[in-house]
């Protein structure tokens with residue numbers, strides 16, 4: 220048996236995409252700067268004209284999952300980092316945006332097998348957001364670390380099944396047949412009443 224964990228070495232060939240919401244860009248711009256600082260100090264070429272990082276700006280956090288998934292299905296990226304800031308206002312809009320972005324980012328990762336990092340702050344006030352985007356510490360740095368770690372881990376676990384999922388599903392949403400049958404077998408083994416043959 221084995222222990223698998225992501226490393227922060229051998230990352231010179233990694234390709235990353237960063238999706239950034241313009242909404243609250245006072246905050247998201249700082250998250251991006253923290254993220255870039257981390258990547259740069261780990262030897263990643265963060266130049267948008269280079270070969271390692273693409274940047275995609277979207278109107279707000281709500282739009283992030285669609286774009287993250289679209290990027291992931293290209294199979295060009297080892298990880299995708301999503302940066303946004305959802306700040307509670309006087310309306311329920313916060314709750315809709317916050318829950319949709321979290322669900323959508325998770326779905327983009329599940330559907331494609333590409334690590335999609337949830338770098339979206341959900342806070343009550345602008346002060347809390349800024350504290351997490353550089354005044355106290357910068358979570359952008361952490362999101363970059365998460366991306367490198369997950370990219371490395373997924374490489375170790377192998378990308379074969381994910382490639383199969385993209386190639387054999389027109390909607391790019393289906394599980395590969397091998398995973399489907401394994402899942403069905405697993406569920407059956409969990410639900411079969413004891414002693415039932």
Ligand code: INI
Pocket residue numbers: 240242243278279280281282303304305306307308312313316
């Ligand atoms: N988008 C954010 O990224 N953060 C917010 O706090 C926010 N609030 O509170 O409204 C927000 N709204 C815009 C939303 O993400 C979409 O861009 C918009 O609804 C258009 O689809």
